[in-house]
Amino acid sequence: xxxxxxxxxxxxxxxGFLFQQLVQRELRQKYQGSVLGLVWYLINPLLLLGSxxxxxxxxxxxxSHEAYPLFVMTAMVVWLLVAQTLPxxxxxxxxxxxxxxxxxxxxxxVPTAVVSVQALTFLALLAIVTVVTVPIRGTLDPxxxxxxxxxxxxxxxxxxxxLALSVLHAHFRDVLPIISAILVPWFFITPIFYEPxxxxxxxxxxxxxxxxxLEWGNPxxxxxxxxxxxxxxxxxxxxxxxxxxxxxxxxxxxVGRTVFRRLERDLAVML
Amino acid sequence: MSGAYVQDGVAPGTVVLERATRxxxxxxxxxxxxxxxxxxxxARRAPAPAPTAEALRAGAPVGDHVFALRDVDLRIEPGxxxxxxxxxxxxxxxxxxxxxxxIPLDTGAVRVGGSVAALLDLAAGFSRDxxxxxxxxxxxxxxxxxxxxxxxxxxxxxEFSELGEFVDLPLKAYxxxxxxxxxxxxxxFLDVDVLLIDEVLAVGDGxxxxxxxxxxxxxxxxxxxxxxxxxxxxxxxxxxxxTVLLEGGRxxxxxxxxxxxxxYRHRLEDATAPVRASTAPTPTADAPGGEA
Numbered sequence: 001x002x003x004x005x006x007x008x009x010x011x012x013x014x015x016g017f018l019f020q021q022l023v024q025r026e027l028r029q030k031y032q033g034s035v036l037g038l039v040w041y042l043i044n045p046l047l048l049l050g051s052x053x054x055x056x057x058x059x060x061x062x063x064s065h066e067a068y069p070l071f072v073m074t075a076m077v078v079w080l081l082v083a084q085t086l087p088x089x090x091x092x093x094x095x096x097x098x099x100x101x102x103x104x105x106x107x108x109x110v111p112t113a114v115v116s117v118q119a120l121t122f123l124a125l126l127a128i129v130t131v132v133t134v135p136i137r138g139t140l141d142p143x144x145x146x147x148x149x150x151x152x153x154x155x156x157x158x159x160x161x162x163l164a165l166s167v168l169h170a171h172f173r174d175v176l177p178i179i180s181a182i183l184v185p186w187f188f189i190t191p192i193f194y195e196p197x198x199x200x201x202x203x204x205x206x207x208x209x210x211x212x213x214l215e216w217g218n219p220x221x222x223x224x225x226x227x228x229x230x231x232x233x234x235x236x237x238x239x240x241x242x243x244x245x246x247x248x249x250x251x252x253x254x255v256g257r258t259v260f261r262r263l264e265r266d267l268a269v270m271l
Numbered sequence: 272m273s274g275a276y277v278q279d280g281v282a283p284g285t286v287v288l289e290r291a292t293r294x295x296x297x298x299x300x301x302x303x304x305x306x307x308x309x310x311x312x313x314a315r316r317a318p319a320p321a322p323t324a325e326a327l328r329a330g331a332p333v334g335d336h337v338f339a340l341r342d343v344d345l346r347i348e349p350g351x352x353x354x355x356x357x358x359x360x361x362x363x364x365x366x367x368x369x370x371x372x373x374i375p376l377d378t379g380a381v382r383v384g385g386s387v388a389a390l391l392d393l394a395a396g397f398s399r400d401x402x403x404x405x406x407x408x409x410x411x412x413x414x415x416x417x418x419x420x421x422x423x424x425x426x427x428x429x430e431f432s433e434l435g436e437f438v439d440l441p442l443k444a445y446x447x448x449x450x451x452x453x454x455x456x457x458x459x460f461l462d463v464d465v466l467l468i469d470e471v472l473a474v475g476d477g478x479x480x481x482x483x484x485x486x487x488x489x490x491x492x493x494x495x496x497x498x499x500x501x502x503x504x505x506x507x508x509x510x511x512x513x514t515v516l517l518e519g520g521r522x523x524x525x526x527x528x529x530x531x532x533x534x535y536r537h538r539l540e541d542a543t544a545p546v547r548a549s550t551a552p553t554p555t556a557d558a559p560g561g562e563a
Contacts, residue, residue: 025398025409101391102391103388104276104371268373268374
């Protein structure tokens with residue numbers, strides 16, 4: 001077992017240039033021939049952020065939080081990474097099938113390249129939101145130093161999910177439609193427009209398990225809350241959030257890699 | 272159940288198959304959905320009739336499996352030029368894919384020394400939206416070259432491919448002849464230890480074909496191993512010293528090219544299955560270019 005994992009590492013090392021090419025291709029392929037090209041990677045999420053700002057920040061205002069648009073944006077950034085990466089990673093192996101049929105290289109490079117590109121967008125957006133939020137909220141605290149750690153954990157979580165979904169979709173073509181269907185309700189139960197504490201005000205009769213399920217049953221929720229805690233409140237996230245995030249990342253990466261290893265064998269034959 | 276693919280276990284240029292077996296599930300539609308899989312699980316209880324020895328030899332499906340390679344032992348030394356011949360479905364292309372590490376074995380082992388490059392089918396690995404130049408770079412990267420190594424070869428590859436100004440146009444604009452030239456040029460200049468080539472040579476025009484053969488000869492002279500799959504017996508006689516005849520996923524004859532090919536020609540004449548004979552080469556296919 002150790003021998004194979006060593007050869008895997010040397011495999012990955014020998015394919016640095018291939019990975020770079022895959023990332024470049026992923027960056028360019030999507031908007032090939034478009035006038036704005038790469039800028040689309042930022043325009044899409046920025047438009048989304050803007051419309052949510054309009055709808056929930058100015059028009060609806062479900063629960064009152066100070067500087068509500070920022071309250072929403074600090075959480076939305078994390079959600080956008082999840083919502084943009086999972087479908088893109090899901091179809092990645094199919095999209096690169098010609099490469100898989102041509103040569104022997106570590107297959108996980110393909111979904112990983114997709115995640116890398118989305119992660120770059122995420123970091124750019126996170127930087128924009130930080131630059132806007134910190135001065136307005138006056139949260140220039142040492143807690144901000146933890147933001148890169150949370151960002152890394154979020155990306156690792158998404159990487160784990162992306163590995164599993166990409167190879168699962170190559171085998172069962174229902175996976176992508178299922179993801180698309182789940183993303184919509186998932187978006188609404190993720191604490192983006194509210195935080196779990198708000199439920200005590202808006203729905204004081206809600207049973208405790210519903211609140212707990214909203215907070216802990218959704219693997220993305222703690223990541224959203226931790227990011228908001230740092231950016232919006234300028235506070236170090238609570239210890240239980242940290243614990244949850246670390247466990248979630250370990251589980252996601254572990255399951256993702258295991259599923260990938262088990263199902264990657266015949267990719268060249270079946271795609 | 273999974274066979275091993277070992278690189279660098281043997282001297283560069285050596286290719287070894289040890290009791291290599293690979294079968295494929297007979298499945299017309301690869302686009303499985305979850306529902307089909309779940310339903311099939313319940314329905315797959317009917318026992319398959321036991322295959323006869325005759326059917327096994329002919330490479331007939333066993334249950335819902337078809338064997339592409341069956342217990343194949345093969346050893347190719349560095350610098351050898353080997354042709355794989357056989358009827359359609361004999362396992363030639365599967366063997367190449369197994370050697371390239373693209374298809375894993377069910378059982379047995381592949382050992383390949385040094386670097387391998389495979390020219391399997393023409394369009395494989397090409398993106399039609401990208402230029403020839405970009406596809407060359409990606410091609411090099413796919414075979415594990417670094418940026419420097421690709422840059423170093425870029426000019427020679429472009430020159431050899433005779434693409435001229437087309438090299439900066441997207442592949443959409445290419446003729447099929449241009450695609451062949453591009454595909455071959457990339458593989459021919461990777462300077463690998465083992466070169467695996469499937470059919471494609473026959474597609475180019477006569478002049479380019481001779482150029483390819485010359486380039487292959489150059490590579491072989493500098494120590495590379497060549498494994499060629501072709502129905503063009505004349506091409507095999509020109510390029511390969513040794514020929515391996517595959518039948519039903521097994522090695523049937525293995526030896527010097529002239530001996531094996533004359534045996535193969537006899538077998539084709541005696542072939543009792545005229546349905547397939549039309550797609551197999553005829554003994555008269557000695558003219559340069561052969562069957563395309």
